[in-house]
Amino acid sequence: MAIILPNILSLLQHIGALRKEPESYRPKSCPGCRHATVWCHGCYTRKADESNTLNPVPIPRFYCPECDSTCSVLPECIPPRSWYLWKVRQIVFLLLLAGNSVGRTVAESGVRRQTVQRWWRRFQDCYSDYSFHLRNHFPWLGRQTEFTEFWAKCLASMPLSTAMRLLHEEGRSVP
Ligand SMILES: [Zn+2]
Structure with a gap:
């Protein structure tokens, strides 16, 4: 089970925070049974940095x-579940939302074609589910907005990572 810590928006920020204030990562309670005390249980590592300078990235466990x-x-x-950071997916998503072709998006982002297509399909398939939950958080997203307008509005106000964190907290499976 994974918990997502809000407001840590870059790997450098994560590594600094983990070094300076590791306690900020400790959950207030167990996400499974709500027991009030969880113990530090080391770290596992993730390959998360596409430039490879910060890998392996430690992820604390409890x-x-x-x-x-x-x-x-x-x-x-x-x-x-993916080693591409949300900021890379946000670039891909914004390129596609702006009406760029998959080919153009692949060229601009450097992400593989199959991956771009998979993300794009996933966002379209999950639109009614994702938009329902995000509208509950942010009524200003509007009930009548269609896919492109909805996501353009949403991503003008928050990073994709924040929208996905909120959906993850609601128990939705994020791409
Ligand atoms: Zn527990």
């Missing part, structure tokens, strides 16, 4: 003695 489970705490900038 153990709950009550339900015998572990959880990891990711900084907001790292998606739970």
Whole structure:
């Protein structure tokens, strides 16, 4: 199980925060059973930096003695299941939303074609689910907005990582 820590928007910020205030990563309670004390349980490492200068990136883990489970705490900038940071996906998403072709988006972003296509499909397939939950948080996103207008409005006000963190907290599976 992964918890996402808000407002850590870059790997440098994550590495600095983990060194200076590691306690800020400790969950207030176990995400599984809500037990109030979880123990530090080391770190695992993720390959998360495409320039490779900051890899391997440590991700702290915690153990709950009550339900015998572990959880990891990711900084907001790292998606739970992909090594491309949200900021890379945001670039891809904004290029596509602006009407660029997949080919052009691949050339501009350097991300593989299949990956770009997979993300784009996923965002389209999940639109009604994602937009429903995000509108509950932010009514100003409007009930009548269609896909492109909705996401353009949303991403003008917050990074993609924040929108995805909120969806993750609601139990939605994020791409
Ligand atoms: Zn527990």
